[in-house]
Amino acid sequence: MYTALSIVDGFPGKSASHGAFGWSSLWLIEGEGRRILVDTGPPAYVPLIHRGLEQHGLSASEITDVMLTHTHWDHIGNLTMFPTATPWIGQAELTWATLQPPGTQFLSDLHVRHLDSDPRVQRIDGESEILPGIFSMETPGHTPGHLAYVVTGADGPSLFAGDAVKNLHELTTARADSTMDADESRRSIERVRSALKSSGGMLIPGHDVPLVASGDQFERAGDVLARFSYFDTEGEHDSVISIPSTRSSRRH
Numbered sequence: 001m002y003t004a005l006s007i008v009d010g011f012p013g014k015s016a017s018h019g020a021f022g023w024s025s026l027w028l029i030e031g032e033g034r035r036i037l038v039d040t041g042p043p044a045y046v047p048l049i050h051r052g053l054e055q056h057g058l059s060a061s062e063i064t065d066v067m068l069t070h071t072h073w074d075h076i077g078n079l080t081m082f083p084t085a086t087p088w089i090g091q092a093e094l095t096w097a098t099l100q101p102p103g104t105q106f107l108s109d110l111h112v113r114h115l116d117s118d119p120r121v122q123r124i125d126g127e128s129e130i131l132p133g134i135f136s137m138e139t140p141g142h143t144p145g146h147l148a149y150v151v152t153g154a155d156g157p158s159l160f161a162g163d164a165v166k167n168l169h170e171l172t173t174a175r176a177d178s179t180m181d182a183d184e185s186r187r188s189i190e191r192v193r194s195a196l197k198s199s200g201g202m203l204i205p206g207h208d209v210p211l212v213a214s215g216d217q218f219e220r221a222g223d224v225l226a227r228f229s230y231f232d233t234e235g236e237h238d239s240v241i242s243i244p245s246t247r248s249s250r251r252h
């Protein structure tokens with residue numbers, strides 16, 4: 001049995017002018033003698049990760065495992081912050097990533113090379129119970145070898161969907177933004193969706209707060225909060241973006 005705790009909540013926003021925000025979900029799983037991070041966030045998260053771990057009485061050196069959903073920069077960007085942790089990633093994802101040319105969109109070349117040359121990396125071959133009570137789930141589309149993780153918990157499973165399901169909108173519509181294969185993404189979302197409905201647990205998307213099934217709908221289990229400001233007006237003209245959890249979407 002594990003307990004899942006948010007270190008940094010994902011944010012379901014998209015820049016219309018400056019590429020991806022990359023504000024991904026970063027969660028801690030504690031149990032069975034392990035302290036596991038699911039993904040590591042973008043480089044800007046470093047102080048947030050330190051602060052989030054400190055709130056649970058932990059430091060980066062106490063993380064035992066890092067389970068990666070895929071090789072995009074906003075999910076593997078802080079891998080080297082945890083040099084004593086065992087990294088886990090799908091074999092198919094890593095193989096695919098190593099074959100891509102430099103400059104491939106969203107891929108973090110240096111981290112991919114680092115992973116590929118690290119003998120401690122646990123390469124997950126398809127679907128299995130990778131640790132007691134933790135199962136890998138193949139969810140291709142966003143990337144070819146993307147993995148989700150299903151984690152057993154006292155209040156039902158936590159389903160870490162990564163970017164197979166980035167936000168409430170994707171879970172609701174089964175239409176993925178930023179995917180390498182829209183049909184595969186739709187199948188992966190539908191599979192995750194039925195796993196969520198049948199399990200009664202919670203889904204942690206790649207870029208949103210936890211989602212739960214509620215009748216025929218899905219909804220956020222908490223509010224989405226973010227603050228924006230300019231350097232020269234910091235503290236004076238902050239804009240707060242707040243999406244209340246009650247704003248759920250009906251399935252199309």
Ligand SMILES: [Zn+2]
Nearest residue numbers: 070072142163
């Ligand atoms: Zn991604």
